[in-house]
Amino acid sequence: MLGRKLLVAAILALGIVAAPVAAHAADTAAYDRLLARYVVASADGINRVRYAVWSSNANDVDALNAYVASLERDRPSRMTRDEQLAHWINLYNAVTLQIILENYPVRSIRDIRSETLDPRGLIGPWRTPRVTIEGRRLTLDQIENSILRPEFNEPRIHYAINCASLGCPNLAARAWRAGSMDADLTAAARAYINHPRGVSIDAQGRIRVSTIYRWFAADFGGNAGGVLTHLRRYASPELQARLARATTISNYNYDWALNGSN
Template sequence: EEAFAHWANLYNALTLKVVLERHPVRSIRDIRSSGVPLDPKGWTGPWRTRLVTVEGRRMSLDDIEHETMRPTFRDPRVHYAVNCASIGCPNIWPRAWRAATLERELDAAAAAFVNHPRGVTVLPDGRLRVSSIYSWFREDFGGSEAGVVAHVRRHAAPPLATRLTERTAIAGDAYDWALNDAPAGT
């Protein structure tokens, strides 16, 4: 729990630092990685810039999330703990993650996202639209649409859980890359 909290807090602090250093920006994707080749998948954003040195190794946000947290902890709640400063992202936790309260708070963060339309929406025709996080990282959420639905059902409040009963397919996904920012003057 201590290691998980450390890595998640480091990721979030670095993300905030990157955004604040370039503010105002419309989206974190407007901030380009520097000092590295273009992303082979065509992603834009600061995730590949080496921002910090940990035990002698220069690391990027991608390194922290995809080479350290996801393979080390093998917990889909990593995606609720780290924040990319976008509206489509799960809420940033209002205080630093702590080992003593980590399990309870990760479950609360998962529930907050799953039960918000940014996470899961049951469309009027009964089909599901989910956050693109569940598509991008499907392997972390059970490896299939049915696995994603089972994951979100575990964190769904009763009204949503009831609507998810017997659903195993996802109609589509969405993500809002706009900066999760306070309006000017607030």
């Protein structure tokens, strides 16, 4: 027994046994500073990103790249559910920003093509491998559709991840955090649903909603009725009253123009 203890002590002294890897490696404060500097809340309720200024600042481009690299060192398998959510949402959004900055100027994220074709016909950068998490090489498409949607079963995720487009829910001006996850998801849902790009109703009572609710209908109840129920849950009292008797959705719309700002 004594010999074994001495052997273990010798191994530890030589540094042969690796220290356990921490679950969290990402520098959230650094990401907060970047978002505060470059995400601008516009008068029309849409958060826009100062891509032109950011892309010309090499230090801040490097800082974003360093943040993504730190997320790659994270170990989400060792995190709580809300910590995992924060990790994957921040990763998705930060990589999206990376992609735009690497290709700027572009009019739309769809001007940037993937390395492989999307069998659904979706044009954009979502199927290019970008990051490695716990040994798994991932695309944005996989983060959204193989991890976030099936593993968390949380429709409000769609209000948190951002695809650099005017039609998308706002890119938050700070990193997502586990401690306020539920409240922040609810706030993001309300902000989008009560904005015209989420839901609008014309003088004839016809309802137009974001195409997000068609692309991901399965996450919102599977049909128009389920979508409308979801919308009423987060609508303002005025919008709730207008949606009260609605049974159909007349039209879907989405603006793919870049969410850029001067």
